[in-house]
Amino acid sequence: MSDLNQKVQEAKAQLDAHAVEIVKWHFSPETGSPFWLDWAKEAGWNPAEEITCFQDIVAKFPHFQDEWLRDLPNEIWRPKAFEGQPFSIFETGGTTGMPKQRIGWEDYKIDYSAFSETLSDEHFPRDHYWMMVGPTGPRRLRLAIEHLANVRGCSCYFVDLDPRWVKRLIASKQFDQARAYMDHVIDQATTILKHRSVSALFTTPKLLEAMAERKDLIKAGIKGVFCGGTTMDKQYTRFLVEEICENQIGFVPTYGNTLMGLARHRPFGADNDYSITYHAPQPRAVLRVVDPKQTENLVNYDDWGRVELTTLTKEFFMPRFLERDEAIRRAPWDDDPWDGVAEVRPFGAMEKTIVEGVY
Amino acid sequence: MAIPHIPCLRLGDPYVSLNQIEVNDYRDGAVKATVSQVNAGVIRRDLERMDEARAALCKFSTAELIAIGAKAGEIFLNGEVQIGVDGETQSPGQYIETLSSTSGLPHVMVKRNMDKIHYALTHMDVVLNGLTRGIDPAILDAGVGEQFGTQVCFYPTSKALGLVMPSNSPAVNSLWLPAVALKTPIIMKPGRDEPWTPIRLIQSFIQAGCPKEAFGFYPTDYEGAADILNRCGRALIFGDKSTTDQYANNPAIQIHGPGWSKILIGDDEIENWRDYIDLIAGSIADNGGRSCVNASAVVVPKYGREIADALGQKLGPVKPTTVDDPEAKLSGFANPKMGEWIDGAIDADLEEAGCEEMTAKYREGDRKVVTDGGTYLRPTIVYCESFEHPLSNREFLCPYASVVEVPQAEMLNQIGESLVVTAITNNEAFQANLLASPLIERLNLGPISTMKISWDQPHEGNMFEFLYKRRSIGMAA
Known part of the structure; x- marks a missing residue:
């Protein structure tokens, strides 16, 4: 057996054991959450006994409905083991109406501490300053980025951007207002860069581009950029690396959200046409690329499919949530010996126009 | 021949994008080229370098650039020109054949468009003199000097001329040609299905000795097009009303939308209407009826039904032939859905009372036909009782016109904005009213086809006045 195959098998065994442990946790009266305990009663089977591997989750659980996170009270998701501990409430969506909310305690710290290990000291120097320019507000990301900076001995400046407002401006075709709002955000960011010493940025691709139009980021002292939030196709990634970061600033694309955590990328560049592949922080989260019409089935490697996320932590269990994204399924690699998702874009992007906004 | 890849040009340097689209034969979908598509950021970066581009042009005198343009015209018409990133070249014959296969224009019309562009390039001195x-x-x-006994001084209004081009009419490229001699760099988004004419023109210029830095060729998306329009300082946009309306109040953007060109016959000439049927039919249907200068309405004080019937007899039998037929009159649709939509839109409005399609009985068959895999719309003449009817003042991408009866005294109140008006009248009072009308961009007095272009006259705005402003100047003796 090759080294990679060996690693794939080991990762699979680790995932299976983790899946069993987490399902037992959430479906045991001593530790589980009211939502999942009630769900099991209604479903008429006991996941704590019947789930023996990750594949059982795929075979036996329906898709998680994210409306549950909007319509049900937050405490219904609290595992008994966390009783008496106040939780953080993190939001997603909410451009109109009630947002979806996920509760949590330490997950984001665990996820982002692990992610820190993948960052280089050259591009993300320790004991310095970071700046986040992007959606803060009620998002997990805001605390996560600060934690990530802190883990590396850094402090972080924040410039907020409210994506809900931007989406509303664009949906109502108020493009001038959207542009003015983005200028307002960039004004604040460049002011910080002018008056403070910052070596690492977390932002979205569009905001990065807009900052670079106003300020020479290399001269401003930026050494690394940690970027995520919207689609980056191959050409756009190449543009960001070659022309915005001028092949000097370390460019770290990421894929993540409030429900998953953070997927790291594997090396990319001119030799693979800047195709970005992300790998979930398995076993705490699992990304599958599935056939949209038969979602229990994976698509073949290098084919497009819909992204499905399963989150497996003691704080949150979320089986088989169908993301609003599509991606190419990629084979495992040495550092993350499980499937990757590549060239992520909004689900149905080839068929319809998706509002992703100026951010 | 291998399928060429047409790269983006960044200050004249080829740039192969990782995003590419195919340009396909309108009949069988065969791939004729792949074209690099760039993100808007690439354009924004390059716009920061327009001083370099202008400086490269300013190394030449206007007279030298006019001469280079004339040489480019000869290369465009007769030369072998590089179009592919791997050195693939294109002969004039290949240009005609390929453009025809992706645009639906028959060879004879491509050739005619080619001749127009050649004429504009080789007569740039006349064009600039007029402008x-x-x-x-x-x-x-x-930048300064004495002319007509007075000091004059001009300064450029923009760092570049932005162009968002259409796919349906190669000759519109002649509109931007004066910019090169006026030392203004070009930043162009070509039409989705028509990279051929712009790239052939640009490469002809470069081959003729024009500095490559003058040319930015950026197949791009909506965001890129918007940046070209909003960031160059001056720009031209071609498109339908819904596209161009967004820029209607922006003086830095010159709009080339529907022309709603018309032919008016006065009371004094209406009894002679039979003498003008050939002229009117040509104005409606030449160049496949696709130009903004094609007449889309014929406005007459009486005999409307008879005139519409005579036009129906003349144009109704016209049908698609082969693309290489020298007598071909119709263009196919690069996007068949566009043809279907137009056909449906005309039929839907014909349901409304107050009109009659006069071509139907002479056509023997449907308006929409599919021949050799290509979709075509045959000519359509509609008699309308008044301008109240929805088909009375419409423009479609095919030979289409209404014939509307309106008393002469009411014509100027009813025709609306018109790119070209050919007024067949000798009545001095009517002519004076026509000359004073702000609704008419170009006025032909007498029986002149609406299609006739005078190169020394401005077309939808004066390019010189668009790109340069006169400044008040004082100079110490």
């Missing part, structure tokens, strides 16, 4: 009203080119080089 500048006789300013000595040396004054444009110096």
Whole structure:
């Protein structure tokens, strides 16, 4: 057996054991959450006994409905083991109406501490300053980025951007207002860069581009950029690396959200046409690329499919949530010996126009 | 021949994008080229370098650039021109054949468009003389000088000329040609299905000795197009009303939308209407009826039904032939859905009372036909009782016109904005009213086809006045 195959098998065994442990946790009266305990009663089977591997989750659980996170009270998701501990409430969506909310305690710290290990000291120097320019507000990301900076001995400046407002401006075709709002955000960011010493940025691709139009980021002292939030196709990634970061600033694309955590990328560049592949922080989260019409089935490697996320932590269990994204399924690699998702874009992007906004 | 890849040009340098689209044969979908598509950021970066591009042009005098343009015209018409990133070249014959296969224009129309562009390039001195009203080119080089006994001084209004081009009419490229001689760099988004004419023109210029830095060729998306329009300083946009309306109040953007060109016959000439049927039919249907200068309405004080019937007899039998037929009159649709939509839109409005399609009985068959895999719309003439009817003042991408009866005294109140009006009348009072009308961009007095272009006259705005402003100047003796 090759080294990679060996690693794939080991990762699979680790995932299976983790899946069993987490399902037992959430479906045991001593530790589980009211939502999942009630769900099991209604479903008429006991996941704590019947789930023996990750594949059982795929075979036996329906898709998680994210409306549950909007319509049900937050405490219904609290595992008994966390009783008496106040939780953080993190939001997603909410451009109109009630947002979806996920509760949590330490997950984001665990996820982002692990992610820190993948960052280089050259591009993300320790004991310095970071700046986040992007959606803060009620998002997990805001605390996560600060934690990530802190883990590396850094402090972080924040410039907020409210994506809900931007989406509303664009949906109502108020493009001038959207542009003015983005200028307002960039004004604040460049002011910080002018008056403070910052070596690492977390932002979205569009905001990065807009900052670079106003300020020479290399001269401003930026050494690394940690970027995520919207689609980056191959050409756009190449543009960001070659022309915005001028092949000097370390460019770290990421894929993540409030429900998953953070997927790291594997090396990319001119030799693979800047195709970005992300790998979930398995076993705490699992990304599958599935056939949209038969979602229990994976698509073949290098084919497009819909992204499905399963989150497996003691704080949150979320089986088989169908993301609003599509991606190419990629084979495992040495550092993350499980499937990757590549060239992520909004689900149905080839068929319809998706509002992703100026951010 | 291998399928060429047409790269983006960044200050003249080829740039192969990782995003590419195919340009396909409108009949069988065969791939004729792949074309690099760039993100808007690439354009924004390059716009920061327009000083370099202008400086490269300013190394030449206007007279030298006019001469280079004339040489480019000869290369465009007769030369072998590089179009592919791997050195693939294109002969004039291949240009005609390929453009025809992706645009649906028959060879004879491509050739005619080619001749127009060639004429504009080889007569740029005449064109500029008309646009500048006789300013000595040396004054444009110096920026200041004396002409007609007075000091004149001109300065450029923009860092570049932005162009968002259409796919349906190659000859519209002649509109931007004066910009090169006026030392203004070009930043262009070509039409989705028509990279051929722009790239052939640009490469002809470069081959003729024009600095490559003058040319930005950026197949791009909506965001890129918007940046070209909003960031160059001056720009031209071609498109339908819904596209161009967004820029209607922006003086930095010159709009080339529907022309709603018309032919008016006065009371004094209406009894002679039979003499003008050939002229009217040509104005409606030449160039496949696709130009903004094609007449889309014929406005007459009486005999409307008879005139519509005579046009129906003449144009109704016209049908698609082969693309290489020298007598071909119709263009196919690069996007068949567009043809279907137009056909449906005309039929839907014909349901409304107050009109009659006069071509139907002479056509023997449907308006929409599919021949050799290509979709075509045959000519359509509709008699309308008044301008109240929805088909009375419409423009479609095919030979289409209404014939509307309106008393002469009411014509100017009812025709609306019109790119070209050919007024067949000798009535001096009517002519005076026509000359004073702000609704008419180009006025032909007498039986002149609406399609006839005078190169020394401005077309939808004066390019010189668009790109340069006169400044008040004082100079110490």
